[in-house]
Amino acid sequence: NNGKDVTATLFEWRFDSVAQACTSTLGPKGYGFVEVSPPQEHIQGPQWWTSYQPVSYRIAGRLGDRTSFKNMVNACHAAGVKVIADAVVNHMTAGSGTGTGGTAYTKYNYPGTYQDQDFHSCRQPISNYQDRGNVQTCELDGLADLDTGSTYVQTTIAHYLDDLGSLGVDGYRIDAAKHIAASELAAIKAKTANPNAYWVQEVIYGAGEPIQPSEYTGNGDVDEFRAGTDLKRVFTSDKLANLSGWGASWGYLPSGQARSFVDNWDTERNGSTLNYTYGNTYTLANVFLLASTYGSPNIYSGYTFTNRDDGPPNGGTVNACYQDGWNCTHAWRQIANMVGFRNAVAGTGVTNWWSNGGNAIAFGRGDKGYVAINHESGAITQTFQTGLPAGTYCDVQHGDPQPGGGCTGPTYQVGVNGQFTATVGAGDAVALYVQPGTNVSGASFNVNATTAYGQNVYVVGDVPALGGWDPAKALPLSSAGYPVWSLALSLPGGTAFQYKYLRKDASGAVTWESGANRTATAPASGNVTLNDTWRP
Known part of the structure; x- marks a missing residue:
């Protein structure tokens, strides 16, 4: 069907x-x-x-x-x-x-x-x-x-x-x-x-x-x-x-x-x-x-x-x-x-099989999905290697995916290396997948920002995938190319959004960049690349 x-x-x-x-x-x-x-x-x-x-x-x-x-x-x-x-x-x-x-x-x-x-x-x-x-x-x-x-x-x-x-x-x-x-x-x-x-x-x-x-x-x-x-x-x-x-x-x-x-x-x-x-x-x-x-x-x-x-x-x-x-x-x-x-x-095979040798397993379905199943008597914490594109994913075991990329439950961030870390409770599971229609486009955030030790840079915006302006849901950027911080995010094609960068220090204190909200639109297919400089 x-x-x-x-x-x-x-x-x-x-x-x-x-x-x-x-x-x-x-x-x-x-x-x-x-x-x-x-x-x-x-x-x-x-x-x-x-x-x-x-x-x-x-x-x-x-x-x-x-x-x-x-x-x-x-x-x-x-x-x-x-x-x-x-x-x-x-x-x-x-x-x-x-x-x-x-x-x-x-x-x-x-x-x-x-x-x-x-x-x-x-x-x-x-x-x-x-x-x-x-x-x-x-x-x-x-x-x-x-x-x-x-x-x-x-x-x-x-x-x-x-x-x-x-x-x-x-x-x-x-x-x-x-x-x-x-x-x-x-x-x-x-x-x-x-x-x-x-x-x-x-x-x-x-x-x-x-x-x-x-x-x-x-x-x-x-x-x-x-x-x-x-x-x-x-x-x-x-x-x-x-x-x-x-x-x-x-x-x-x-x-x-x-x-x-x-x-x-x-x-x-x-x-x-x-x-x-x-x-x-x-x-x-x-x-x-x-x-x-x-x-x-x-x-x-x-x-x-x-x-x-x-x-x-x-x-x-x-x-x-x-x-x-x-x-x-x-x-x-x-x-x-x-x-x-x-x-x-559908149409993908089993990839990236992982087990603890006992009753905890995890595996991917090509570059489309990943599931972890914990049938142990206690929780497991693991960094899982997936084939998923970098981005924010709804854990559909604990929330319902929403049109436009939101989620009624917890989300996980898959890095550019395809990895994410999760704690899976006893008798519980985590399942992530690329929402149909949302994998065709995205945004690549790059911001030149000098930070002190213990500080990290985040992006937050007006759409659910960008945390809905909630600093607690802001997405962390990678410092691998410091002083340029980067994040690749999948978004539904054609999504127009506003965003700003912020810093968090080790205590969690938030510092917003100055100036007006930034704006961008994800294309119908492909990526929009954003090369920004932190506004002190």
Whole structure:
């Protein structure tokens, strides 16, 4: 989606709540996709997994009707966010009853959709993951297993996907894809109106099993469960220093066909990955995921639960984040601001890797970004070597970048040598990146100023990047070319600004230069070079 490859999965959110999230958060923060829970009619009951037992392919589940679904797609598109629908197409129900849309059904008989002949003949629970046929034709958790080799079933599923497509859906998560032969999924995709639509398939890796995730890459992307499993292991019982080179070289799917994630609704419940109960360990794992080069990240946003079966609070209505048990992981500053980081560093590799040999790491993304992650029990102070251009950078872990180059939190000064020094607290991170559109121009300040020992020269000005006339936020100049003091600063192209120089002595006392405010304008691209002389 225009280079935006991060998905937010809003698990069991009602569609009208998803629409609000697209407008308020997902679009502005730069998410490329939102994945929504299954929209089709399903069995009744409060548990989350009732959504995964289809009764028909009408949009008539607990999360909203056809109109609210369509309105959600439109709102997300208007916010620049594409929509992925979770498509449950391997099976129907485990029992009999009446669906959420009023359809009466019995197992193997779903009026208007399927009857007995449309299901595999095994009719027993899956019992042997070493047997491909058993896994793909028997019943997952006792759910009626569709005969996905049948032309009628393939066509019916394709029509369902096309119906969602007619409402504007951009892509599909194929639930339980491991339990459908890859060739049968290919046949279904070929029968759809848009066989080039984005697909991501749920295929859980099992060591030594005959069915491997790599079989499915011809149909689209595949969820890489090993990424989440390994991140839990490294963050809880290994060293972050060992994450150098993390990615496809660890035996994973190729990066371009993998969806990477820290957790999802199944893994947060079965303990195979980290989850929201792990506090800042969970946050830092998501920060690392987004800063890394591997895969297309999926940020999971669910709700707190006491029992594994607990369904969504308020039937899926999110009145506000952080209320009623809604975690809103996608909106946490430390995570949401790394989406902008990832978008800005797209196309770059990992550079300037640093670690303390233990649980503190840092690395750059080319000349676009730099992140430091401290999973130690105490703070670390370090001078980091980056590939960043000299300038002032917003630490997006602790503040939000502002239009025009400001920041609502702390900033760091990267010198002409590409270095900056930071103290990173325990369980915390620092992330800097070149704001899109701000790296094309700048100002080079040079002032001839004679100083006494212990005195340093600073520049301050009327724009946020120059401290907004606050001497405490004035930017230090380098004395490397003394008596000329220098600073290179990136600014948005076309920025007109006023500025003055000041001196600070060892005690912090400030002396302003005399005269009127100086003025300059950063060009649309390139640098404005300012050669000034201190006015006593």
